[in-house]
Amino acid sequence: MSRGLVNPRTPECEVNPLFSDRxxxxxxxxxxxxxxxxxxxxxxxxxxxxxxxxQPWFFLYAESEADRALFVKPLVExxxxxxxxxxxxxYVLARRHFSxxxxxNRHAAFDAGAAWMALALQARQLGLYAHAMAGFDRxxxxxxxxxxxxxxxxxxxxxxxxxxxxxxxxxxxxALEKPNERQAxxxxxxxxxxxx
Amino acid sequence: MSRGLVNPRTPECEVNPLFSDRxxxxxxxxxxxxxxxxxxxxxxxxxxxxxxxxQPWFFLYAESEADRALFVKPLVExxxxxxxxxxxxxYVLARRHFSxxxxxNRHAAFDAGAAWMALALQARQLGLYAHAMAGFDRxxxxxxxxxxxxxxxxxxxxxxxxxxxxxxxxxxxxALEKPNERQAxxxxxxxxxxxx
Numbered sequence: 001m002s003r004g005l006v007n008p009r010t011p012e013c014e015v016n017p018l019f020s021d022r023x024x025x026x027x028x029x030x031x032x033x034x035x036x037x038x039x040x041x042x043x044x045x046x047x048x049x050x051x052x053x054x055q056p057w058f059f060l061y062a063e064s065e066a067d068r069a070l071f072v073k074p075l076v077e078x079x080x081x082x083x084x085x086x087x088x089x090x091y092v093l094a095r096r097h098f099s100x101x102x103x104x105n106r107h108a109a110f111d112a113g114a115a116w117m118a119l120a121l122q123a124r125q126l127g128l129y130a131h132a133m134a135g136f137d138r139x140x141x142x143x144x145x146x147x148x149x150x151x152x153x154x155x156x157x158x159x160x161x162x163x164x165x166x167x168x169x170x171x172x173x174x175a176l177e178k179p180n181e182r183q184a185x186x187x188x189x190x191x192x193x194x195x196x
Numbered sequence: 197m198s199r200g201l202v203n204p205r206t207p208e209c210e211v212n213p214l215f216s217d218r219x220x221x222x223x224x225x226x227x228x229x230x231x232x233x234x235x236x237x238x239x240x241x242x243x244x245x246x247x248x249x250x251q252p253w254f255f256l257y258a259e260s261e262a263d264r265a266l267f268v269k270p271l272v273e274x275x276x277x278x279x280x281x282x283x284x285x286x287y288v289l290a291r292r293h294f295s296x297x298x299x300x301n302r303h304a305a306f307d308a309g310a311a312w313m314a315l316a317l318q319a320r321q322l323g324l325y326a327h328a329m330a331g332f333d334r335x336x337x338x339x340x341x342x343x344x345x346x347x348x349x350x351x352x353x354x355x356x357x358x359x360x361x362x363x364x365x366x367x368x369x370x371a372l373e374k375p376n377e378r379q380a381x382x383x384x385x386x387x388x389x390x391x392x
Contacts, residue, residue: 016321019240042385044215045380051330053376067388108329110351114310125212134247134303147390155306156308180249182242189238189255192263195343
């Protein structure tokens with residue numbers, strides 16, 4: 001953790017701190033990433049496993065001022081407020097069909113989610129943070145970014161950068177600027193048959 | 197890497213080796229995981245980010261001989277051949293609706309994929325390997341494991357354990373027992389608008 005924030009998360013057992021120290025801040029410094037940092041994010045994602053190794057993920061990113069202005073437009077207002085400061089914005093896409101085929105890939109979202117997680121963890125490895133957003137207008141994103149929705153779904157928008165200070169945020173967002181909690185393991189893990 | 201296998205993967209830039217050293221073997225030793233190892237896998241997954249922090253993932257696992265015999269039944273024959281040796285089998289589920297709501301969560305598969313990736317990477321952290329499979333009969337899995345498909349989708353089966361030797365596998369699978377490759381980054385990463 002950094003910037004005086006105490007991580008309130010208490011892992012229930014020992015795990016690589018990449019997992020429990022990863023969270024989704026809203027306050028980002030505008031300092032740009034180096035090219036090597038940006039490449040490393042996508043490189044980590046590239047090695048993700050996928051159904052038939054079909055690698056259905058696709059990343060559009062914005063670093064220039066003009067591209068970032070375009071990429072924030074589809075975000076809902078509450079996301080745009082903070083995400084506009086981040087030096088790197090990404091849309092995570094998933095190809096709907098298997099490569100060179102008309103066959104629908106019903107695992108594409110699952111696989112793209114795995115690739116996003118690799119990117120988020122590699123961000124922490126670099127001292128950066130990544131924050132994924134579901135709050136955006138998919139049709140507007142497709143229109144502005146020329147994404148063919150018959151071939152690709154748009155699954156998430158992501159902001160990446162160094163953490164800023166909570167007081168750069170509007171008060172309602174500043175109050176949220178800390179790692180959130182999770183359900184305990186017994187709520188999501190069971191041995192044997194499903195017991196609900 | 198271990199057991200004399202040279203990893204043919206050449207990362208295009210420096211990334212945490214957890215990413216490039218993670219791959220999906222089929223030869224597993226039957227040695228059971230410790231309880232701490234199994235807990236750490238799910239603990240890593242637990243800290244995954246999700247839409248509205250709704251944590252739609254759910255894991256069913258099998259360690260006992262009886263549970264493993266049940267969990268391998270829905271696998272396609274080619275997966276059952278090798279996965280039956282793994283000491284830990286998991287089905288990754290995703291809750292279809294937001295908690296306490298009738299509203300469909302269209303991000304559940306993406307979020308569950310992210311949680312699966314955390315589990316796979318924590319496996320490497322422990323010196324273990326995780327191999328996800330799409331090849332299983334979803335309806336049979338739901339029937340045998342009492343999974344209500346109206347509330348949960350079943351997204352992947354996973355085998356976890358220590359790596360075994362390729363020669364324990366049938367010849368056709370032994371030939372596949374090495375890390376596979378990926379497309380180069382420019383195939384899946386673009387700046388600005390989508391160019392196809």
